[in-house]
Amino acid sequence: MRRARPGLAVFLTAKSISDVGYSLDFVCMSVFAWQRTQSTLDTGLVSVALYAGAILGGQAGSRYGRSWNRRRAMIGADLTRMAVLVLLALLPGRAQTLWLYPVVFLVGCGRSVFEATLSAATPVLAGERLQAVNSVLAGLKGIAFVIGMASATVVVPALGFGGVFGLDASSYALSALVLTALRLPLREPAAPAAGADPSAPADQAAQPQAGGGAGRAAVWPGLLLAGLAPLVVLRAFDAFGSASQQVGLPILGSQLRPGSPTLFAGSVWGAWAVGLFVAGFALRPMATRLVSRAPATVFCVATVVMSAGFIGVFWLPGWWPRMLAAVVAGVGDAFSEITFKQAVQRLPDADRGQAFGFSQVLVNGGFMAGLVATSLILRPSFLARWVLLLHGVPVLLAAWLTVVFLRRGRARQPEVHQPRTQERTG
Secondary structure, three states, rough: OOOOOOHHHHHHHHHHHHHEEEEEEHHHHHHHHHHHOOOEEEEEEEEHHHHHHHHHHHHHHHHOOOOOOOHHHHHHHHHHHHHHHHHHHHHOOHHHHHHHHHHHHHHHHHHHHHHHHHHHHHHHHHHHHHHHHHHHHHHHHHHHHHHHHHHHHHHHHHHHHHHHHHHHHHHHHHHHHHHHHHHHOOOOOOOOOOOOOOOOOOOOOOOOHHOHHHHHOOOOHHHHHOHHHHHHHHHHHHHHHHHHHHHHHHHHHHOOOOOOOOHHHHHHHHHHHHHHHHHHHHHHHHHHHHHHHHHHHHHHHHHHHHHHHHHHHHHHHHHHHHHHHHHHHHHHHHHHHHHHHHHOOOOOOHHHHHHHHHHHHHHHHHHHHHHHHHHHHHOHHHHHHHHHHHHHHHHHHHHHHHHHHHHHHHHHHHHHHHHHHHHHHH
């Protein structure tokens, strides 16, 4: 069995630092838009631009993920984010405000490309420790989000928005530098095609047909054949439901603490990030066998747990019960991310990039649709019921899929154990 690649810890550290930069972006860009425009529409467009960029990045991965050089794609994503943020930090006044929306769009696009490509390459980097590396990624993401979101309240007054954007840009520069210096292989070695250069790097596949429309069209049938299509659909519905708390938390914060509405929303996201950390580093190791044996079933259960946690944030009375529910939501979110990756990463190396890119399109598309629906329909008077409604759909779908997967597992169990029994009796 292959072991994890040397230098992986350095890369994961650099990636975590860039996640801190992204979490700073996530918080500061909306605040920046509000302070500059005092317009709810302009502030809401920040989220629209972010997820529109993520959809474009997912489409690029779905179309070219089989054929592109993974290292170059990830470095390009980092350098693009770095460049647009440096320009944002240097522009004056009105020009800075206008440039904000292209920046947010490109940051979302770059993150989508980077994350989908990394997910496809993780089995190559992790070797036999794939599940552990997936959980470490989820745990480090939790730490990065806690640090980034908590430090926003300190960094902005100290450095100003220009300083924050420059700091974020440096985190992406570090990630690109580490990827360039380490030269980690990001694709499984394959036999060279006729006429191919045998010295070509391992992270560059010789799959010319994947760049065209035929390669992209083959993604969905491939997911169906692999039994992954229900998971991708469930993930899209879950993203649609998650838009309800994205819009609803500031409203709920205003209802609970009119004097400091951001305190509640920030505390909920901080507790959610703690749940990511706890699941990635403490709980997942205890469920190693279960996750390895049945990632699809665990994914469905984790989706129910995550949705139940966010529903609890809006329905439970009292500050601490709500914070505990947010931690539960983070635990479910981490397990759903780990197990979804684990299931898709079982695909052949050449197919994983397209599959993760395609899932990015559906997930971010679902989230955008949920944002639009919530922004148009939601009123403070039925906030909790709206969250219950939107999360109720993925909960019901996940519960039904759990039953389906469990029945399939029981039906296959005699086939799995029968040969071993025959060997022992023989």
